[in-house]
Amino acid sequence: MQTSFSPEQLKDPDTRESNAILRTCVHCGFCTATCPTFVLLGDELDSPRGRIYLIKDMLEGGKPATPQVVQHVDRCLSCLSCMTTCPSGVHYMHLVDHARAYIEQTYTRPWPERMLRRALGMLLPYPGRFRLALRAAMLARPLRGLLPGESMLAQRLRAMLSLAPAALPDAGHPPAPKVHRAEGTRRGRVALLTGCAQTVLAPSINEATIRLLTRMGVEVVVAEGQGCCGALNHHMGQHDPAMALAGANIDAWTREMAGEGLDAIVVNASGCGTTVKDYGFMFRETPRAAQAAAVAGLARDVSEVLLQFGYEPTREAPGITVAYHAACSLQHGQKITGVPKQLLARAGFTLREPAETHLCCGSAGTYNLMQPAIAGQLRERKLENLRRTGASVVASGNIGCLTQLGGADGMPVVHTVELLDWMAGGPRPKALSMLPEQKNVQTVVT
Template identity: 55%
Template sequence: MQTNFAPDRLDTDRLIREANDILRTCVHCGFCTATCPTYVLLGDELDSPRGRIYLLKDMLENDRPASPTVVKHIDRCLSCLSCITTCPSGVDYMHLVDQGRGHIERTYRRPLVDRTVRRLLASLIPNTGRFRWAMLAGWLASPLAPLVPGRLGAMARMAGKRPALRSTIDRPRVFPARGEPRLRVALMRNCVQPALDPEIDAATVRLLTRHGCEVVIAEGQGCCGGAVQHLGQTDAAKAYARANVRAWTAAGVDRIVINVSGCGTTVKDYGHMLADEPDIAADAAAISAKAVDVTEVLAELDLRETAAPPDLVRELVVAYHSACSLQHGQQIKTLPKELLEAAGYHVVTPVDPHLCCGSAGTYAITQPDLSRQLRTRKAETLARLEPDVIVAGNVGCLNHLSAETETPLVHTVQLLDWATGGPKPPELSR
C-alpha cells in the first residue's frame, strides 16, 4: 500500500513511522475478510480489516480528527486478531488499530451515553473491589436488566450470577512449592477473575505448586492495561504497564504466569508499549520475554499425576473453545488441547474455531448486538459437539458463553488440576 505521510512527521514521530511501515506491508489481498467476525456478520468492506486499514490510513496520514464513520467501524472491531493469523504479508494490525483508537480518543467527542459507559468501564474493570461491588449491585438488580436498553442494559446483564466476595489471590503473598522447587513464578492477578470465578486462580496455584513452582502474588501488581488500551486510553494503559513491570522486576521471578489470555497478549507487548521510555524500556522488554500463558509453563513442567485420575476424566467429552487472544494474539493454538488429551480427556473442537465468541473484553458492553450474535453462533457450534463440558483459557469467554448454554464451562487449568490430583471443578459437581 502506498503512503504519503509528511516527511517531518516521519522524522520526528516513532508511532507515525510505525504506522507507515505497517500500512506499506498491506497488499490489499483481502484474505483477512474471510476470517473477520464482523465482516462475516455484516458483509460491509468497512467492517473488515482491509476496510478499517483504509480508514485508519486516511485519518492518520492526514492527521485529521476522527469522523463518525471512522469511529463506528473501528469501534466494531473486536481486536480478535484473526486477521493477523490469516494475513500472508504479516500486517501488524494490532498496533495499527491501537494507534487508531488512541487518535480517536484524542480527537473525537462521543455522545453522552457512550462517554458515560466508557468512563464507567475504565473505572470499574481495572479495580477488583469496584468491579466486585458493581457486579453485586447488578446481580441484585438483575430482574430489571431486561428492561434496560442498549449498553447500560448490557452492563446490567453481565452480572448473571452473584460475584465471589473473597479470593485467596486478592492480596500479595507467596505460595511455597511442594517438593523440590523448580521455578519461582509470579501469577498475574487479573482484575475481574477473582470476582467472576476465583476457583480458576486457586486451581492454578494448586497445579503450579504441586509441580514445583513457588508462586508469588507480587506487591504492586494491578491491571494489565488491556481494557483501557482497547478503549483508546493509551496513557492509562502505559501507567498500568509501568506499575506491573516494576512490581514483577522487584519480585525477582523466572516467569510471569498468566491464566487470562487477554491479559497475556497485553503483557507480552509491554516491551513495545514502553519502548520510548528509557528508564523502564529494558525492564519492560525483560518482563515481556518472561510472560507466558499458564499452558506454556505447564508444558515446560511436564505434568504428572500425583493421584490416580478419576475414571470420569476419561469419560468426559470436552469441547475446547480457543480464545482469540490465545490463538491469534499469542499464537498458541494446539498446546491447551495437547495438555488436556495427555491428561486423559477426550477433546473435540467446533467448526470455525477461529471466529470470536463476541466477548472481547469490553466489546460485549460497547457493542452488545454484534456481541450477542457472535455468542449465539459460537454456542451453536459448540452445542453440535454434544459436550459434557466446555473449556477455555479466558474468563471473559467463559462468562460470556454462560448466558447461552447450560453446559458447564471451566478453565483449562481446572481440568488439568483435577486430572493430576486436585479437586473436581465445582461447575461439574453442580
C-alpha cells in the same frame, strides 16, 4: 500500500510504526474471510482491509476522527484472526491500537458514551470497585426488561445487567502479596498475574493455578504492586491509564527478577497474556523500555508453563469428552494452539473441536458491553457450534470467554487449568457440580 506521511508526522513514533505497518498491506483481502464482523455484516469497512483504508486516511490527513471511522473501528473486536490469516505479516493489532488512541484524542463522543467508557475504565481494572459495581448490577438485573427502546445506550445497559452474575463467589478478592512455596524440591520460581475482573468473577482460576504449580514443585509469587494488565483501558484508547497499570506491573516484577529471580511470569487469562507479551512494544520509547522488554520476554500463558515443567495427571482418566476452542487472544494473539490440547489429552480427556474455531465468541474485553448486538450474534453462533459437538460443558483459557458463554442451556463453563488441576489432585471444578459423578460424562472446553 503506498503512504504519504510528511517527515514531521514521522517524527512521532506511533505514526512511524503505523506507516511501516500500512506499507506491508498488499490489499489481498485474505483477512476478510476470517474477520467476524465482515462475516456477519458483509461491509468492506467492517473488515480489516476496510479499516486499514479508513485509518490510513485519518492518520495521513492528520485530521480528527469522523463518526464513520469511529463506528467501524469501534466494531473491531481485536480478535486478531486477520493477523493469523495475513500472508504479508501486517501487524494489525498495533495499527488499530494506535487508531483507538488517536480517536480518543481527536473525537468527542456523545456524552452518554463518554460517561460509560469512563466508568468502565475506572471500574473494571480495580477488583474492589468492580465487585461493588457488580453487586449494584445484580440488584438492578430484574429491571433490564423495563429499559425502553432499542437505542445503543439501552442495548448496552441491558447487556451489562444480563452479564452480571446471579451471585458472586465468596472469595472474590485478589490473592494478597505472598510467596506460595513449592511442595518438595523447588524446580522453578514464577510470578502470577492475578488480574482484575477474573479475581472477582472466578477466583477459583487463580487458586487452581497456584495449587497446581506448587504441587509440581514451582514456587508462585504474587508480587506486591501487581494488578490489572492494562488491556481493558488500552483497547478503549485510554492510553495513560493503561500505561500506568502496565507500569506498576513492570515495576513489581522487575523487583522480583532482581531479587530471587523468576523463570516465568504466568498469565492465566489469555487476553491479559497478549498484552503483557506486548509490554516491550508499548514502552519502547520510555525509560522503562529495557525493563518492559525483559518482562514481556518472561511472560507465559499458564499452559506453556505447565508443559515446560512436565505436567502429569495423578488421577485416572475421567471418561470425559472435551471439545476445545481456543480463545482468540490465545490462538491469534499469542499463537498458542496445540499446547492446551496436548495437556488436556495428557490429563485423560477425549478431545473434540467445534466448527469455526477461528471466529470470536464476541466477548473481546468490553466488546460485549459496547457492541451488544454483534457480540450477541457471535455468541449464538459460537454456542451452536459447541452444541453440535454433543458435549455438555464449555471451558476456556480466558475469563472473557467464560463469562460470555456461561449460563447458556445449562452448560457449565470451566477454565482449562481447573480441569488440569482436578486431574492432578485438585478439587473437582464447581462448574461441574451439575453433572453426574460417574464416568462417561461429556465435557466441552473453549
